[in-house]
Amino acid sequence: MNLIQEKLDVQQKKRSNIFNWRGQFTPEFVEYILDSANLQPDALIADPFAGSGTVLIESAVKGYSSVGFEINPAAYQMASFYKYSILNLAQRHELLFQIGKELTPVVSKLNGQAIYADAKDYRTAYRGLINVSKEIQNIDNNEFLPFLMNLLFLSEKDKKLTVKESLRSSFNSLKKSLLNLPFCDSEIHVLNSDARTISTHYQGNIDLILTSPPYINVFNYHQNYRAVTEAFKYDILDVAHSEFGSNRKNRGNRLLTVVQYCLDMEASINNFWHSLKDGGRLVMVVGRESNVRKTPFYNGEIVSHLISDMGGYEIKGREERSFSNKFGQRIFEDILIFEKQGKTPPNPKNAVTIAESHLKEAEKVAPTDVICDFRDVYLKLNNVKPSPIFE
Incomplete structure (x- = not known):
């Protein structure tokens, strides 16, 4: 992909999403990535962290079939609204x-x-x-x-x-x-399921995964529209337990969330490999920096480290994009582009070691009053479990 910075940053924004969902893709950004991917007309696009469904509707507009996975019930229903695009x-x-x-x-x-x-x-x-x-x-x-x-x-x-x-x-x-809604011939499929189950549903037949995974210390998405979703008998606390990187987790020591995030993302990326075609591509857009206990962690570096260590992928590019949030702060995101390589599956066994290495780097710049938390997390590394898979 030869990508132009102005297009990645969507400096000329003309379209907006119809739903209010924090962190959702800008439609023009998704459109640009799809146009740059040189996809075949019968390509299948997936977004394992579908959010409000921007990737799905933009894919359908281009004539591509698409599938999204989303555990949050509110976002799932937003994404499902786009299934109406097939109606005349x-x-x-x-x-x-x-x-x-x-x-x-x-x-x-x-x-x-x-x-x-x-x-x-x-x-x-x-x-x-x-x-x-x-x-x-x-x-x-x-x-x-x-x-x-x-x-x-x-x-x-x-x-x-x-x-x-x-x-x-x-x-x-x-x-x-x-x-x-645009009138589309391509069907949109949305599953209220965990990203880590994608290969259960799609084995080796996805051409492109375009997604923005959660990041460390992420906003508690399960609180969005909670009054309505609970009235429709969704178990919101069940959803909350399966959220990646959520800042409600590990309140005894927030740094444990870093370890759990590595375990969850490693399992997801392994599943992505099994769902992609040979030569299929994975494009992940990740918020560059998260802060835990006043200490920076770099999500893009962590995800890249997980992928390079487990194998099965070749890096095809690394870009960045930036935008101003509602407070006027400039936010940077890393765009990681990988291609599935070879027949040998990845070896997803290094998440804890990788988490430890990033914790040790972070400790070098951590405030003195949180060093005791770093000491504590090192003792508990091998006791951390992945987030339960949402089913």
Whole structure:
């Protein structure tokens, strides 16, 4: 891939994602990577950490089949919304009509219930939204589910509206998004499954994996839209246990998260190899730097180290991209490009050793008041277990 910095940084941004999901790809960035990959028309694209589904819809627009894996129920439903892109205009209008017919009796029972009330506990604060979510959850039609849940996600922000007002506003907004989806012939598949299971579903038939994996000390994504997802009977704490690098983990010693992250990513990258075709490519976009206990760790360096040690891949390039976040800070990401090589599978047995080496490098610049945590983590290295696989 011969990549141009201006395109990687998306300096001329003209399109936005339709959903609000922290850390999601910019559509133009995905479009540029797909255009630069020299893919065959029948290529299969995968995103094992699909998030809100940007890779999936951009692939479909290009005519490529795609599959995404995502454990977070809110992101999973956002990505699943893009499956409606295969519907023609008449089918989309019929879908909206049928959903509206199901929602009418629910909305007609509402009076002046508020979406939100000021309270510390989110279940109390969002009682109005939770109650109507439970009513909508009883609509027994899986085809409607991505629309209905995204409708409620939109309403979560309407803290000053009644439930009835908010649902009407959210329905009109999501109706517009549905009708404006591109019309695609390629099907999108989305699985509410762990990235580490990708080779169970796809053995040696993926042409390109384009993904942005979690990084160390990552935001607690399971908290996003929690009021709604729990009303739909998702077990959010079960999801939380399987999140990679989450800052809620290992509260006794946050540095243990570094070790667990290495174990989780090593298992994922090994699974990616088994799911790729011979010569298939892996493109990972990783936030460059994470901080744990005021100490920097370099995600791109860790992931590259894991891949080079386990074998099975040849590095084809390393780029960077940058952007300004909402606080005006310049954020850098590493773009790691690998190609599956040979018939000999990777040997994923070095995660703990690699974690230890990066901990020792980090310790050199760590504040003196956290050195005791480094001493502690070295004693516990071989006791750390991977995050449980979400099933």
